[in-house]
Amino acid sequence: MEKAYLKTPLGIAVITGDGNGVSSVTVFDDEIAFSPLVPQHLKKAVTQLTEYFEGHRTDFDFPLNPSGTEFQQKVWNALLQIPFGKTLSYIELSHQLGDPKAIRAVAAANGKNPLWIIIPCHRVIGKDGSMTGYAGGIWRKKWLLEHENPVKQISLFF
Template identity: 45%
Template sequence: MQPSIHHEEASTVTSKVEYQSPIGVIEIVGTEEAIVSILFTDSDVVKNGLTDLTFQVVKDCYDELDEYFSGTRKEFTVPYENEGTEFRRNVWQALTEIPYAQTASYRDIARFIGNEKAVRAVGTANGKNKLSIIIPCHRIIGSNGTLTGYAGGLWRKEWLLAHEQKHTDLIF
């Protein structure tokens, strides 16, 4: 279960850094209390790295992403704020229940949140997720097993799923 923080008014002071992942630059934005955004950028070069002024929670997220991409982290512990409607927050919370290296469909998530007819709305909420990787929208596939849309690009989604499969501990 991911730690989630909900505030009526989000802090306006943020700290922003870029992380060079194996599949592109990721911008991490956070307040002093929580991460508010983790999104792939169009840039090929990190322009804004860690500094002494970077908020600790942003540094922690940077480190956790580094561990994820090295294959040593399967769950994230950094607190985050996910601004959205109650429905969207429910969908995003359900996404965090999908285990590492496993997948689910929009229909699975709709059933999980108790609204089986909301498949399209689940898809829309999934697409509005601003916390890539720690809210694992990349683990959503079509009900027929095919890859479906991903804001970061289908090639990144395919890479992330293969990465998780590669680093799954086999239990016999």
């Protein structure tokens, strides 16, 4: 496995993968020492994540290779269907997967998502619209949803 690092508005992203695809994207709060060199297999991911943070990209098309159970893979594939700028509740996601009673299992699989931003688990919210659970921190989830919101709010106060 090779690694690439990307400084983002939300911390340092660590992108891990090989010739089979990107297996994880994680983010760290702390400044970490890293090499600016990007392995060939990860260049497309770094480029596309950079474009996403610059506001020029709404989807990703590089190969993914996350490791997880069959159920987790099913949930992650459903997450990939949530359009940019849209949200879905955990209960709606459970219904889409065919088992409304599996809401806790769906939420747990959502929390195990190894591909931060790429598999958009940040687009899943509480049924009342609340910002519930996010492994990267609620402040990051809020930032990502605001970043993806097609209607940008302008502050009246500076």
